[in-house]
Amino acid sequence: MLITNKDVIQSYILTVAKYDFNVYEKRILYRLVEIAQMELEGKKLNSGFRIDKLLFDEMREVTMPISAFLKDEEDENYTRVKESLKRLRNKTFEYSTHEKQWKLIGLIEMPEFNNGYAKFKVHREVYEAMLNFSKGFRKYELKTAMTFESAYTMRFYELFADKKDPITYTIDNLKIMFGLEKKYKQTGDFLIYVVDVAKRELDAKAPYSFTYTKNCKGKKILSLKFHPFNIPANRDENLEHKELQKHIALSWDINKMVVDYLMQNYLFDREGIKNNMETFKDANKYLDLMDFMSKKKRKANDSPSPQGYLIKALKGEIAKAKGEKQTEKNAPADTPVDANIKKRVLESMAKIGKI
Numbered sequence: 001m002l003i004t005n006k007d008v009i010q011s012y013i014l015t016v017a018k019y020d021f022n023v024y025e026k027r028i029l030y031r032l033v034e035i036a037q038m039e040l041e042g043k044k045l046n047s048g049f050r051i052d053k054l055l056f057d058e059m060r061e062v063t064m065p066i067s068a069f070l071k072d073e074e075d076e077n078y079t080r081v082k083e084s085l086k087r088l089r090n091k092t093f094e095y096s097t098h099e100k101q102w103k104l105i106g107l108i109e110m111p112e113f114n115n116g117y118a119k120f121k122v123h124r125e126v127y128e129a130m131l132n133f134s135k136g137f138r139k140y141e142l143k144t145a146m147t148f149e150s151a152y153t154m155r156f157y158e159l160f161a162d163k164k165d166p167i168t169y170t171i172d173n174l175k176i177m178f179g180l181e182k183k184y185k186q187t188g189d190f191l192i193y194v195v196d197v198a199k200r201e202l203d204a205k206a207p208y209s210f211t212y213t214k215n216c217k218g219k220k221i222l223s224l225k226f227h228p229f230n231i232p233a234n235r236d237e238n239l240e241h242k243e244l245q246k247h248i249a250l251s252w253d254i255n256k257m258v259v260d261y262l263m264q265n266y267l268f269d270r271e272g273i274k275n276n277m278e279t280f281k282d283a284n285k286y287l288d289l290m291d292f293m294s295k296k297k298r299k300a301n302d303s304p305s306p307q308g309y310l311i312k313a314l315k316g317e318i319a320k321a322k323g324e325k326q327t328e329k330n331a332p333a334d335t336p337v338d339a340n341i342k343k344r345v346l347e348s349m350a351k352i353g354k355i
Helices: 023-040 078-089 124-130 142-147 151-160 171-177 187-205 237-248 256-265 270-275 277-286 289-302 306-322 336-351
Strands: 007-011 050-054 059-065 092-098 101-106 109-114 117-123 137-141 167-170 208-217 220-230
Touching (some): 059 124, 142 151, 151 187, 171 220, 277 289
Antiparallel strands (some): 007 137
C-alpha cells in the first residue's frame, strides 16, 4: 500500500512508554496512532481501514490491510507482519499518566491474519493513552517514520521530533525506556549500536536529528545531553506547504483535537471555547496553537484560572506577532508575520510545482 504522508500527533505518554518493539511492530503501532487521530478529528478512514467499538466501549476492533504495515510497495515481508502481530499479542504496555498512577495492559488481543487483512482488538485504555495529550505530544511525518530500518531510530525520531530545547537522559533511563536493561551491558556498545545508529539514519532521512554530549563521572558515562536540530532539506515539501497554508488561511478553524486538548488540559467547557473562539482562530493565524498550549500548561495549572491564564497569554502572543495593534480603519495590508509566512508559502509552492 502506498503510504500517504501526513503529520501525525502522538501522545508523549506513548512516546516515553517502556517497550522493546521491532521495526514491523512499530509500523503497526504507527498505523494505530494514525487511525486513532483520524477518528478523533472526525476524518474518514483510508480505504480498507476500520475501527469498531466493542463490549460496552471497553475494546476497539481494528481492521487494516496487511500492506499498511509494510515499508513500501517493494516490501513483501508478510511473514514478519504475522510474527509481529503474534509478538504484540504477548507483550504488555506499561505507562503512567502521573506519579501515583501506573498501569500494565496487554497491547493487542485476538490478532487475525486473513485474505490480505489483519484484525485485532485494542483495550480502551491503550487506545485512550494514544490520544492523551496531558503530558504533551510529538508531531512527526508518518511516511518518514515508516521507512526507518532501525526501531531505535524510530524511538529517537519520536523523542526529538519538532523539539528545539536540549534534554538529558541517563543511560539507565534510556535502556529502560527502550526495553534494553539486559542488553548492551557496556555503555560504549549502547552508544555504537543504538544511539549512533539512530543518529546516522535520522541525519540521512529525517527532518529532525540530534547531537549529544556525554556527562561523565570519572570514566563512567552517567547520562547524555541531547541537542535536537532541524534538517529542512529532509522535510516533505508538500507537508510544509500545507502547514504554512494552514497558518495563513483566514477561514481555518480550530479542529476537534484542539477542542479536546482545551477541555482535557485547561478544563474549558464548550461554552467557554465558543465564547473565546475568535481568540483561538486568531491564534491559529500566527502560532502553532497546540505547541503553545502544551508549553503554557504547567504555568496555567498553577494559576487560579487556567482558562483565564491561557486566553491572556494567547492575546499577548498574538499582539506581539502582529507587531502593533491594528484598527479597522487603518490596518496595514500585511503584518510582518503575514508577509513572512506568505513568502514561505510562495517558496514552498514553487518547490512543489504549484506555481
